[in-house]
Amino acid sequence: MKKVDMAQIAARAGVSIATVSRALSGSGRVRAETRRRILAIAEELNYRPNSIARGLSRRRTDTLGVILPELVDEFFMDLVQGIEEEAYRANRYILLSSSHRQRDFLRTSLEFMMSGRVDGVILMASQRMNDIEEIVSRSRCPIVLLNAGSHVACTASVNVDNYQGAFAVTEHLVQHGYRKIGVILGPDDNYDSAERFRGFRAALDAHGIPLPESFVVAGDFTKTSGFYGFNRLMSQSQRPEAIFAENDMMALGAYEAASRLGLRIPQDVAIVGFDDIRLSRYIRPTLTTVHVPIEELGRRAVRYLLQMIDGEADPHQPYRLELTTGLIIRESCGCSPSAPYGVV
Amino acid sequence: MKKVDMAQIAARAGVSIATVSRALSGSGRVRAETRRRILAIAEELNYRPNSIARGLSRRRTDTLGVILPELVDEFFMDLVQGIEEEAYRANRYILLSSSHRQRDFLRTSLEFMMSGRVDGVILMASQRMNDIEEIVSRSRCPIVLLNAGSHVACTASVNVDNYQGAFAVTEHLVQHGYRKIGVILGPDDNYDSAERFRGFRAALDAHGIPLPESFVVAGDFTKTSGFYGFNRLMSQSQRPEAIFAENDMMALGAYEAASRLGLRIPQDVAIVGFDDIRLSRYIRPTLTTVHVPIEELGRRAVRYLLQMIDGEADPHQPYRLELTTGLIIRESCGCSPSAPYGVV
DNA sequence: TTGAAAGCGCTAACAT
DNA sequence: ATGTTAGCGCTTTCAA
Secondary structure: OOOOOHHHHHHHOOOHHHHHHHHHOOOOOOOHHHHHHHHHHHHHHHOOOOOOHHHEEEEEEEEEEEEEEOOOOOOHHHHHHHHHHHHOOOEEEEEEEEOOOOHHHHHHHHHHHHHHOEEEEEEEOEOOOOHHHHHHHHHHEEEEEEEOOOOOOOOEEEEHHHHHHHHHHHHHHHHHOOEEEEEEEOOOOOOHHHHHHHHHHHHHHHOOOOOOHHEEEOOOHHHHHHHHHHHHHHOOOOOEEEEEEEHHHHHHHHHHHEEEEEEEOOOOOOOOOOOEEOOOHHHOOEEEEEEOHHHHHHHHHHHHHHEEEEEEEEOOEEEEEEEEEEOOOOOOOOOOOOOOOOOO | OOOOOOHHHHHOOOOOOOHHHHHHHOOOOOOHHHHHHHHHHHHHHHOOHHHHHHHHHOOOOOEEEEEEEOOHHHHHHHHHHHHHHHHHHOOOEEEEEEEEOOOHHHHHHHHHHHHOOOEEEEOOOOOOOHHHHHHHHHHHOEEEOOOOOOEEEEEEEEEOOHHHHHHHHHHHHHOOOOOOOOEEEOOOOOHHHHHHHHHHHHHHOOOOOOOHHHEEEEOOOOOOHHHHHHHHHHOOOOOEEEEEOOOHHHHHHHHHHHHHOOOOOOOOOEEEOOOOOOHHHHHOOOOEEEEEOOHHHHHHHHHHHHHHHHOOOOOOOOOEEEOOOEEEOOOOOOOOOOOOOOOO
């Protein structure tokens, strides 16, 4: 459709392209009068600079790549929100892609972005990735990892303290007096999940509470798996009095299973989750969970990435940031509601 | 960080850059042996084509721009899902940006994208935009509008049939025997909202049911506004027996208000929504609403945009696609539950 | 203050 | 089958 380039402006203004470039970009000295004239013509012609060409020439795109396991999920949406906000403040744009939890898609996305489209990338790999080191080493631009495992030490990463959060919420359960506490795990190749379990177990240990094998059931962070996990937990002679679902979505599934079995929460069984997604406030009883500073996670990642891009931080120097989580006490653990109907 | 270009490969292979280009892109004839050699060297050097340069030269980026009012919302998440899927199938990438409901941000996003970064854009403007025509006319690439008003006829648009959906759900309420039906409106500058109201009103008219002014209260599609809207509706001597919230989020707010007032749904007051967001299945009683084919909306938009880009459709020729909505009967209207605890 | 010219990395005629 | 040569639209020395 329309296309106007500097050459046209230069022609009209009777100056060289170089002068137009200077006038438009504000850099370099141009006589005020000349600049005015150029600006006027540009306006009149509805000129829009071609940032692709600009990028080629400047060797930077002012764009940040973001790769997440998926997009359709409250957690990730909040993350993106934080990332976008911070990027916007720095006049950077975001090239977003979900890796669809599929490996080759991740590679495709990376290729796409790294092929000159971005100045740096924020990558959240959901699974444990053995080749993350290789990816980083072959990378053409700085990378910040999100929730990388602690074993990853090849680049920068921003993480949440899963261990501490799990410890806290478990301890809260213990303080309620529960001694029979079950857990529904996340995916077994997931780092967050592993850390949450570590925190859970540590809290039990700290209080000398045993964890029978039958109190540990598998899950994969989906609601469905929470549903079945709950059923498995409650279909044994020895039933837990409280359950730690390693994320809120699974807790939600557990709610439905409980409802179906006619079990009341928290009277018959207490349930707590992890993540503090919005839904956890809407369901009844409201869900006691661990707050994860999701947006902050995104913001921090952007901030550090920009430092690397701008040369203020060394991309080859590993860097690790751990954000603290916070216990959110609501009703499902057995506490009485602070506000009757949630926040409106 | 690393950077390898065709020239380096050419040098090593002892051929010209052009030959490298041909070998790498697969186009043009190159002796098998030569190609092998080039590919091997490229691999060895960990060569990655610079798609920015490529785009500059080919004058296309294989990237689609997507601008939405916001991202953190179930509706938009689903939309993005549909868009991404379809784009991926066509080997296109997505440059996503939320316009944050702020006008200047929309312009910024457009500028950014249009400056050579995308081949076309999908734009969802939430408010009525008077200058949409101007934006389209100044555009440097094809545009597909999402849920544009029917008054917009300057480019392609994909829409959902709000009128029909609102009509259907209202009629369902009428069939339940309700005659006193109230409505909580969406933002008054929103096209979807206006159409939904039109459908609502038409259904009442069709059945000779009056609509007192006091049964119409303002809202803005947020949960909070649903909460207050409900309160206003129910705080009058003449109370409606049923309420049509123009979207599910407001219905949710109404639920909370009802709960606070000690009113049972649907016994004391029936409530129906619009959108069929996931939450509408989770809340109790489950919400009767209108299903909007959100992902389909995204897919169609991509498909048509690609046609315009590929020259199969004329970007200057207005085109309008209307997707039908479907009534989702659940419990909040007074129907008995089909499945006791929702889908797991 | 302004212009000329050399790229940025790649593609695409046009030659050979 | 391969090389030469122009660009794509913009930035940036280096001269003038």
